[in-house]
Amino acid sequence: MPKVTLLPGGQSAEVPTGTLLLDAGEEAGVEMEAGCFNCSCGTCVVAVDSGMENLEPPTDEELNVLDQWNKDPDKYRLTCCVKILKGEVVLRVEH
Numbered sequence: 001m002p003k004v005t006l007l008p009g010g011q012s013a014e015v016p017t018g019t020l021l022l023d024a025g026e027e028a029g030v031e032m033e034a035g036c037f038n039c040s041c042g043t044c045v046v047a048v049d050s051g052m053e054n055l056e057p058p059t060d061e062e063l064n065v066l067d068q069w070n071k072d073p074d075k076y077r078l079t080c081c082v083k084i085l086k087g088e089v090v091l092r093v094e095h
Contacts, residue, residue: 002084006030007049007092017086021046021055021079030093032079039081042069047076051089055082 004024005012013028022044025032035043042065048055058066058073062081066073079091 002054002086003088004028004084005088005090007090015084018083021077021082021084021089021091024084024089025079025091025093032093034080037080039078040065042066042071042078044079045069045071045076046079047092047094049090049092051087052077054085054087054089056085058082 001014002017003012003014004021006025006028009030011028011030013024015024015027022032022034033043035041039061055077062078063073065078066076
């Protein structure tokens, strides 16, 4: 089962394959910030400390939003539209 860990607190949870990062964070007990819930506003952006390869690839829409926020898509993702596929992912919540 995939696992998500959130920093700086270290909370973690195992979640089913295909779980949105937003839902995985809340499963770990962290209230995740999100605005639009449809990959268009960027308020749910988080840094991916490790496990980027365990997430689904970014869509063009997500890449456009990350670009608007000047966030490198190799280091940041939007939790409202990205699913964890396997393994472990460590996220850093910066806001």
